[in-house]
Amino acid sequence: MKIAISAKGTELDSTVDPRFGRASYFIIVDSDSGRILDVIDNSSGKEAPHGAGINAAALVAERGVDVVLTGRVGPKAFSVLSAGGIKVVSEMEGTVKEALERFLKEKPQYSKGPNGDGHFSG
Amino acid sequence: MKIAVASGKGGTGKTSVAVALTLSLNGDVTFIDCDVEEPNAHIFINPEITSKRDFYLEVPEIDEKRCNFCGKCREICRFNAIVSFKRTIMAFKDMCHSCGGCFLVCDQKAISPGKRLVGEILHGQGKGIDFFMGRLRVGEAMSSPLIKELKKEALSEKNGFFVLDAPPGTSCPVIKTVRDVDYVILVTEPTPFGLYDLSLAVKTIGELSIPMGVVINKAGLGIDDEIRNWCRKNHLRVLMEIPFSREIASSYSKGQSLVHADEGLKEKFLMLVKEISG
Amino acid sequence: MKEILVLSGKGGTGKTTLTASFAHLSKGCVIADCDVDAPDLHLLLRPRIEEREEFQSGVMAAVMEERCTGCGICEGLCRFDAIKVNDVAKVDEFSCEGCGVCAYFCKEQAILLKDRECGYFFRSSTRFGTLCHAELKPGEENSGKLVAHVKEKARKTCQEEGTGLLIVDGPPGIGCPVIASFSGVNYVVIVTEPTGSGLHDLERVISLSRHFKVPSSVVINKWDLNREMSKEIEKRCMELEAEFLGRIDFDENVVRALLEGKAITEFKDCKVSKSVANIWLKIQKKIQGGKSEPRKQ
Numbered sequence: 001m002k003i004a005i006s007a008k009g010t011e012l013d014s015t016v017d018p019r020f021g022r023a024s025y026f027i028i029v030d031s032d033s034g035r036i037l038d039v040i041d042n043s044s045g046k047e048a049p050h051g052a053g054i055n056a057a058a059l060v061a062e063r064g065v066d067v068v069l070t071g072r073v074g075p076k077a078f079s080v081l082s083a084g085g086i087k088v089v090s091e092m093e094g095t096v097k098e099a100l101e102r103f104l105k106e107k108p109q110y111s112k113g114p115n116g117d118g119h120f121s122g
Numbered sequence: 123m124k125i126a127v128a129s130g131k132g133g134t135g136k137t138s139v140a141v142a143l144t145l146s147l148n149g150d151v152t153f154i155d156c157d158v159e160e161p162n163a164h165i166f167i168n169p170e171i172t173s174k175r176d177f178y179l180e181v182p183e184i185d186e187k188r189c190n191f192c193g194k195c196r197e198i199c200r201f202n203a204i205v206s207f208k209r210t211i212m213a214f215k216d217m218c219h220s221c222g223g224c225f226l227v228c229d230q231k232a233i234s235p236g237k238r239l240v241g242e243i244l245h246g247q248g249k250g251i252d253f254f255m256g257r258l259r260v261g262e263a264m265s266s267p268l269i270k271e272l273k274k275e276a277l278s279e280k281n282g283f284f285v286l287d288a289p290p291g292t293s294c295p296v297i298k299t300v301r302d303v304d305y306v307i308l309v310t311e312p313t314p315f316g317l318y319d320l321s322l323a324v325k326t327i328g329e330l331s332i333p334m335g336v337v338i339n340k341a342g343l344g345i346d347d348e349i350r351n352w353c354r355k356n357h358l359r360v361l362m363e364i365p366f367s368r369e370i371a372s373s374y375s376k377g378q379s380l381v382h383a384d385e386g387l388k389e390k391f392l393m394l395v396k397e398i399s400g
Numbered sequence: 401m402k403e404i405l406v407l408s409g410k411g412g413t414g415k416t417t418l419t420a421s422f423a424h425l426s427k428g429c430v431i432a433d434c435d436v437d438a439p440d441l442h443l444l445l446r447p448r449i450e451e452r453e454e455f456q457s458g459v460m461a462a463v464m465e466e467r468c469t470g471c472g473i474c475e476g477l478c479r480f481d482a483i484k485v486n487d488v489a490k491v492d493e494f495s496c497e498g499c500g501v502c503a504y505f506c507k508e509q510a511i512l513l514k515d516r517e518c519g520y521f522f523r524s525s526t527r528f529g530t531l532c533h534a535e536l537k538p539g540e541e542n543s544g545k546l547v548a549h550v551k552e553k554a555r556k557t558c559q560e561e562g563t564g565l566l567i568v569d570g571p572p573g574i575g576c577p578v579i580a581s582f583s584g585v586n587y588v589v590i591v592t593e594p595t596g597s598g599l600h601d602l603e604r605v606i607s608l609s610r611h612f613k614v615p616s617s618v619v620i621n622k623w624d625l626n627r628e629m630s631k632e633i634e635k636r637c638m639e640l641e642a643e644f645l646g647r648i649d650f651d652e653n654v655v656r657a658l659l660e661g662k663a664i665t666e667f668k669d670c671k672v673s674k675s676v677a678n679i680w681l682k683i684q685k686k687i688q689g690g691k692s693e694p695r696k697q
Contacts, residue, residue, distance in 0.1 A: 049458045049545050050576075051202025051217045058196075058205040076214055083210050131438045132572055133412010159573055160410060162597045200459070200500050221499030222479050260604070263576055290411050290572075291437040293541040297494045313658050315416070315440040322438075326538035330494075343652070344659050368625075371650070375595045375626035 001031040003103070004060045005096045006070040010039045012097040018071025020116070021053030022046040026060055027096055031104060038063060053077030053116075061086060069099045072116035090115045123399055124277070124303040126156075128288035128296060128327070129310060130319030135339035135374075136309045139364070140287040141166045142380035143307075146391035147283060149250030154276045156299040157289045158241060158256035158265050166379045169248030176242050177256075177271050179264075181218040182225065183236030184211055195224035195233060219264065241268045243275060265289070269298045292326040300327060305398050306334040307361065312344040317352060324356060335359040335398060340366040361394050401558050402687045405585040405614075407570040407578065408592065409601025411438060414621040415591045417654060418676065419569040420444040420663040422589075423528040425680040429565040431526070432554035433533040434581050436519075436542040441569050446661050447524030447531045455521050455534065457545050459498040459513040463489045467510035474502035474511065494539045518546065523553060528663075530557050542571055544580035551583065574604050582608070587687050588616040589645065594629035599636065606640045615686070616642045619679055623647035643686070646679045648672055 006023035007014045017023035026040040040063070045055045057077040060068060061084030068081060069092045081088055088111045092099040102108070127140035141163055144153045155163040182195070182204065189211050196206045203217035204224060215238045224233050241258040254276040256268045277284060288299040288306075300306050306327050310320040320336065327334055336353050338346065341363035353360050364370075364380065364387065373383040381387050404422070408415040419441060423431050433441040461483065468488040475485045482495035483502055489511070503511040519536040532554040534546055551568065558566050568585070571577035582588075588609045592602045602618065609616035618637045623630040630647065637644045653670045657663065665673050665680075 048202060049543060051214070054202045054205050054214060054217070058207045061207040080205055080212060083212055084207060131412065132410060160597065165596055198500065198504055200498060219497050219499055220479060221497065221501050223499055223501040223504065226477070226501070226505070292538055293437065294494070294539060297539050313655055314443045314661065315658065318440060318443055319438050329538055344655050372625050375629060377596060
């Protein structure tokens with residue numbers, strides 16, 4: 001399974017970026033091996049005046065990701081991820097590694113809808 | 123003649139002045155409330171609305187069956203209103219600025235014109251005034267296209283006397299309102315806030331090279347001299363001073379016009395109009 | 401850290417005056433002026449600017465005249481009437497939305513999209529604490545992006561200084577900048593005045609706070625200008641479950657304080673000053689009571 005985690009840095013020890021659309025990076029990890037497959041740099045996307053979430057969701061969807069772990073997702077980003085068949089677990093905290101472990105161990109519920117409001121409120 | 127009434131800051135009495143000026147002219151005047159986010163001139167003019175229409179922006183409607191997922195529309199859209207990935211394409215109507223770029227680049231005829239409600243345009247009559255107002259839909263972010271459309275409709279009769287109530291501030295919707303008017307009246311109050319916000323407004327409207335003058339509202343309340351001196355230094359005419367009075371403030375809060383509280387102001391407004399049209 | 405957001409809906413209700421007073425009474429806070437359309441807080445706080453940086457958002461078209469052949473394609477395509485061709489194309493920067501259609505279709509590649517310089521961001525010191533504020537260039541608009549930026553800087557400042565309180569002077573209206581100003585807020589104070597439009601705006605701002613699950617409270621400024629309307633507003637607050645914090649008299653001392661560049665609470669013996677102090681006590685109790693969970697970061 002391919003898992004994308006919104007992160008403030010590029011390593012497994014980096015902190016989870018609570019904002020999905022305006023995250024600095026997305027770290028894509030293979031859940032079986034626990035290895036980083038890819039790092040998406042979202043630094044230009046997160047500076048967009050509007051619609052950063054839409055853009056970020058498309059970036060992630062293009063990579064064939066199965067699950068997104070993040071803090072908050074706005075309504076538009078959520079609908080893009082859903083259209084791409086990607087499941088979302090929100091309210092994630094701590095480091096990328098911790099979020100990943102929590103996801104694999106606790107199997108938290110997938111989000112049924114957005115939990116952010118867009119408009120930089122994330 | 124088209125006169126816009128503007129002010130850098132909210133709450134200086136911009137709408138009060140615009141309405142009082144209009145009422146002083148005794149009919150044969152068109153009032154256009156361009157403060158579409160918070161239109162409230164109708165509270166004072168109380169017109170009977172005779173027509174109302176919705177205004178839409180043209181936005182993309184995508185036919186997935188025709189789309190070959192080339193990604194050109196996503197690429198040209200700078201507002202993240204279109205996303206595509208793999209064999210999925212989505213349009214977000216409320217992100218769209220209606221630039222038309224996506225229609226132009228699509229060679230599969232997969233994009234057809236859809237629409238997004240921006241707001242409504244109301245037209246009516248009251249107190250001998252031909253009255254127009256725009257009202258932005260709650261949740262709509264773009265007011266400029268509505269202002270443009272409102273002006274187009276209200277100004278379609280080329281001749282006559284028009285008073286435009288501008289939105290507060292100095293940003294894009296204000297510029298849309300004052301563009302191609304003959305004169306801008308800036309309403310300020312004699313406080314440091316008033317002066318500072320006036321200076322911002324003068325800077326903005328100055329860039330458009332439209333003649334302008336100042337009305338000092340709530341005069342006698344503070345730094346009147348400082349405002350007058352500042353105006354003199356910046357070659358701005360002080361057209362009128364409306365003295366501060368508790369009665370006026372109180373009657374405003376009850377939805378009554380300045381000229382209702384002080385009949386004598388009518389004569390002064392007529393003089394003002396004569397002065398700026400002369 | 402606790403964060404208080406002061407909002408008003410309509411301009412001119414006394415939001416800035418109250419924000420300055422709260423800052424004075426708090427005896428130690430960081431202040432963020434997010435009312436970038438009418439950034440008047442600095443007139444009361446008289447800041448000394450310590451840090452200044454340029455702020456960009458979006459793009460606009462720029463013509464490289466030496467390449468332009470004046471063919472007029474761009475003018476025909478621009479839906480914003482923002483480009484006009486005489487000998488060469490000229491961009492009207494006020495009208496340009498930065499859509500890039502002109503640049504895309506220019507056969508000579510004579511049009512570039514350059515970053516739009518919107519204004520400046522400042523960090524300053526004041527007698528009540530550090531102030532984070534911004535200034536827009538003429539014709540530029542306040543945006544969620546700028547509000548988010550000012551707030552981010554203010555929060556960082558709180559952390560660096562170890563200050564536990566952030567007071568935010570919010571933008572007017574209920575649009576994108578206001579929505580952006582809600583992030584991380586613990587408590588909202590809405591300043592209104594007793595007019596029909598004041599009530600209308602108040603209802604819209606309360607419903608926004610409810611949407612964000614932030615407790616909101618209401619102050620009626622100049623309440624005695626229309627006592628009936630004030631009563632109606634208090635009643636609406638009850639119905640909408642917003643806490644009613646108090647009334648403030650219409651008083652010319654407020655203008656006098658303004659003229660001296662002071663917060664009204666720096667005027668010791670005036671009634672308004674006492675009303676504001678009482679209101680502040682209530683706010684303090686609320687935010688220290690710990691009942692209000694902050695919105696998650």
